[in-house]
Amino acid sequence: MTTVQAKIDPFLDLTAEIQRLKKERNAVILAHYYQDGEIQDLADFVGDSLDLSRKAAATDADVIVFCGVRFMGEVAKIVSPDKTVLLPDMTAGCSLEDSCPPEEFRKFREARPDHIAVTYINCSADVKAQSDIIVTSSNAEAILAQLPPDQKIIFAPDRHLGSYLAGKTGRDMALWQGSCIVHEQFSERELIKLKTRHPNAKVAAHPECPEAMLRHADHVGSTRSILEYVTADEGQEFIIATEPGIIHQMRKDAPHKTFIGAPGADGTCDCARCPFMAKNTLEKLYLCLRDMTPAVEMPEELRQAALKPLQRMLDMSKSVNAHSLAGA
Numbered sequence: 001m002t003t004v005q006a007k008i009d010p011f012l013d014l015t016a017e018i019q020r021l022k023k024e025r026n027a028v029i030l031a032h033y034y035q036d037g038e039i040q041d042l043a044d045f046v047g048d049s050l051d052l053s054r055k056a057a058a059t060d061a062d063v064i065v066f067c068g069v070r071f072m073g074e075v076a077k078i079v080s081p082d083k084t085v086l087l088p089d090m091t092a093g094c095s096l097e098d099s100c101p102p103e104e105f106r107k108f109r110e111a112r113p114d115h116i117a118v119t120y121i122n123c124s125a126d127v128k129a130q131s132d133i134i135v136t137s138s139n140a141e142a143i144l145a146q147l148p149p150d151q152k153i154i155f156a157p158d159r160h161l162g163s164y165l166a167g168k169t170g171r172d173m174a175l176w177q178g179s180c181i182v183h184e185q186f187s188e189r190e191l192i193k194l195k196t197r198h199p200n201a202k203v204a205a206h207p208e209c210p211e212a213m214l215r216h217a218d219h220v221g222s223t224r225s226i227l228e229y230v231t232a233d234e235g236q237e238f239i240i241a242t243e244p245g246i247i248h249q250m251r252k253d254a255p256h257k258t259f260i261g262a263p264g265a266d267g268t269c270d271c272a273r274c275p276f277m278a279k280n281t282l283e284k285l286y287l288c289l290r291d292m293t294p295a296v297e298m299p300e301e302l303r304q305a306a307l308k309p310l311q312r313m314l315d316m317s318k319s320v321n322a323h324s325l326a327g328a
């Protein structure tokens with residue numbers, strides 16, 4: 001029995017208790033598509049990084065419980081400072097955030113004084129505070145299109161998303177060399193083998209995947225965009241090259257279709273679970289609502305500095321459709 005489970009009455013109906021506490025605290029539960037299905041089903045809103053930032057900014061709840069990773073909870077606190085923002089597990093980090101230490105990023109910027117920093121939302125509040133505009137995978141192209149064509153750009157921290165965007169927009173970008181440990185695991189070789197066994201399957205991939213994977217994709221986009229693609233497309237079978245938590249929503253939205261997780265080097269998709277997202281459990285969700293901890297806190301000066309590029313993102317991506325968010 002883990003320490004967390006040891007603190008909980010084994011006869012407690014966790015789902016009912018979470019619902020009860022949610023009402024008592026006037027809380028809203030936001031969940032990313034990479035969360036376990038049971039957490040997605042309990043959430044008030046499930047979405048991609050942009051949808052969730054927008055929801056966090058707009059909610060009138062007193063408490064936001066963010067079932068995602070730490071940088072997402074930080075974004076919620078930055079845009080909604082008067083709310084209590086709880087994270088079931090404060091140690092839920094992100095390899096992209098880890099790949100971009102603020103001091104190294106500062107040096108990278110200082111070496112390129114004529115560049116602006118367009119930074120992927122998967123980074124620390126400190127790196128956000130040093131950036132000019134934040135983007136997500138669903139609004140990056142729309143935001144880049146609004147910048148002057150000759151503007152020099154630093155893109156951090158995901159080199160795969162950066163080179164995908166450079167290819168799509170024709171822009172010359174100085175890329176930070178970070179990557180996501182989850183998307184990095186997918187194997188082109190195994191994907192080709194899988195496609196020969198499923199010749200009618202279409203491939204939907206997240207742009208955090210290496211270029212070798214994206215070459216085989218029928219659709220590339222954010223988690224929300226992948227979900228919308230597989231639901232609307234006439235195809236019946238799809239290979240999904242992103243974290244397989246999203247397959248839960250796909251099966252709910254299109255139960256008659258078949259979804260196969262893209263394989264890693266050993267031919268399975270097991271390696272594609274995000275170990276950081278997986279830190280959140282139903283037990284921890286219950287405990288954080290019961291005890292109102294751990295809560296995201298940050299110095300006000302840092303919050304205000306990080307808000308500027310995030311607010312620019314929200315303002316510059318008004319043309320990117322608001323999603324009809326999946327609920328419980």
Ligand code: 13P
Nearest residue numbers: 048049050136137222223
């Ligand atoms: P999106 O949900 O914005 O596509 O991001 C994926 C991701 O890696 C979140 O950590």
Ligand code: SF4
Nearest residue numbers: 069094095180182274
């Ligand atoms: Fe970070 Fe990758 Fe996990 Fe997303 S899937 S939270 S980018 S490690």
